[in-house]
Amino acid sequence: MDSVVSDAAAFGVPPLVDTDGPVQPWQTDPTRAPVATKIVVAGGFGVGKTTLVTAVSEITPLQTEALMTEASEETDDLTATPGKLTTTVAMDFGRITLDDDLVLYLFGTPGQQRFWFMWDDLVRGAIGAVVLADTRRLKDCWPALDYFESCGLPYVVAVNHFDGSELFEAEDVREALTIPAHVPVMIMDARRRISVIETLLSLVGHALDETPE
Ligand SMILES: Nc1nc2c(ncn2[C@@H]2O[C@H](COP(=O)(O)OP(=O)(O)OP(=O)(O)O)[C@@H](O)[C@H]2O)c(=O)[nH]1
Numbered sequence: 494m495d496s497v498v499s500d501a502a503a504f505g506v507p508p509l510v511d512t513d514g515p516v517q518p519w520q521t522d523p524t525r526a527p528v529a530t531k532i533v534v535a536g537g538f539g540v541g542k543t544t545l546v547t548a549v550s551e552i553t554p555l556q557t558e559a560l561m562t563e564a565s566e567e568t569d570d571l572t573a574t575p576g577k578l579t580t581t582v583a584m585d586f587g588r589i590t591l592d593d594d595l596v597l598y599l600f601g602t603p604g605q606q607r608f609w610f611m612w613d614d615l616v617r618g619a620i621g622a623v624v625l626a627d628t629r630r631l632k633d634c635w636p637a638l639d640y641f642e643s644c645g646l647p648y649v650v651a652v653n654h655f656d657g658s659e660l661f662e663a664e665d666v667r668e669a670l671t672i673p674a675h676v677p678v679m680i681m682d683a684r685r686r687i688s689v690i691e692t693l694l695s696l697v698g699h700a701l702d703e704t705p706e
């Protein structure tokens with residue numbers, strides 16, 4: 494399996510001033526104290542986690558994509574994403590600054606079941622998670638929902654609407670997945686920056702609501 498780690502340095506503590514991406518006010522002004530938070534992006538295989546992190550990151554995202562070969566044909570169902578050539582084998586990492594001082598570090602999980610052992614490490618210190626879902630294969634997000642329910646991490650459900658698939662109302666998805674009423678469920682597009690930002694803002698708001706004073 495050929496694997497590519499595009500920026501191994503980002504596995505460590507992210508530098509305050511990155512070598513790429515626009516310089517943010519909090520990086521150069523010592524009087525500003527940005528609020529840095531960690532957010533996890535989870536969901537089933539090929540649902541769009543890497544796409545989401547890439548669409549919104551202001552730095553070149555770290556990606557750990559490996560080419561998929563015929564060897565994984567029997568385990569990885571590509572029916573819904575025939576154009577998919579690679580899969581995440583460790584994590585995605587990106588960063589976005591919202592409202593000048595709120596810095597979100599995004600950690601995308603690998604979708605394949607054989608890499609789920611990494612989740613415990615990836616979620617450590619996170620304020621919340623985005624669970625991506627595809628209405629053509631809703632059950633693929635059950636393990637992520639179960640995981641965040643059982644560890645008590647606040648999460649939102651973001652339905653990544655793929656072109657050509659039937660468009661459902663958020664409330665229909667809530668009912669199908671039996672998501673509790675207080676958990677936000679939204680229809681979004683992981684390829685569109687503005688749509689991803691709306692999803693992240695919803696998660697931050699929800700995490701604040703859930704966090705005891
Ligand atoms: N049409 C459409 N295609 C999408 C969308 N989101 C992702 N894709 C495509 O679907 C495929 C899957 O995207 P990835 O972002 O690699 O999915 P992933 O969840 O990171 O996959 P794993 O890491 O392998 O679990 C890619 O070929 C994307 O180009 C979407 O909203 N609409």
Ligand SMILES: [Mg+2]
Pocket residue numbers: 542543544580581585601602603604
């Ligand atoms: Mg991925």
